[in-house]
Amino acid sequence: MPIDWVNGLIGGLLIGCAGAIYLLMSGKVMGASGILSKFAENPNKEFLNERGFFLIGLICFPAFLNILGLLSNAITAQTNLTNSLPILIVSGLLVGIGTRLAKGCTSGHGVCGISRFSPRGIIATVVFVCVGVATVAIFKQILGII
Numbered sequence: 001m002p003i004d005w006v007n008g009l010i011g012g013l014l015i016g017c018a019g020a021i022y023l024l025m026s027g028k029v030m031g032a033s034g035i036l037s038k039f040a041e042n043p044n045k046e047f048l049n050e051r052g053f054f055l056i057g058l059i060c061f062p063a064f065l066n067i068l069g070l071l072s073n074a075i076t077a078q079t080n081l082t083n084s085l086p087i088l089i090v091s092g093l094l095v096g097i098g099t100r101l102a103k104g105c106t107s108g109h110g111v112c113g114i115s116r117f118s119p120r121g122i123i124a125t126v127v128f129v130c131v132g133v134a135t136v137a138i139f140k141q142i143l144g145i146i
Helices: 004-026 032-041 050-068 072-078 085-101 106-115 119-142
Strands: none
Touching (some): 032 106
C-alpha cells in the first residue's frame, strides 16, 4: 500500500509549524520568495537577522538530511525529475518570474495566506494550482516533454 500521503502530511506539518514559528518570533508572514528577495536587496544588513537565518536553515537542513541519507532515497524513489538541464533552468526562471508577478510564493500565499483567510492568498493559491495542472497537462500529455 503506498504511503506517499504520509510524506506529504509530514512535509505540510513542518512547513506549517515553520510558518507559525516565524510569525510568532518575527511578527512577519513567512514567504520564501519575499525573504529571499529582501535578502538579495541588502545581504549585509539581512544576514544576521531572521531572514538570513531562515535562508541558512532552508539550505542547510535539507543538506544535513541528505548527508544522513534520509532525504536522497525518498526523493529519488518518488519523483520523476527530468534530467534535461535546459528544462530545469527555464522552469526555475518561470517560477521566479511567477513569484514576482504574484507577489509571493506557495509558502507565503498557500500556507500563510490561506491560514489567515487572506483573499489574495486564497486566489493566488487557486491560480498556482490551476496553472500547475495545466502546465503538466500541456508539457506531459500534449508535448511529451516531461
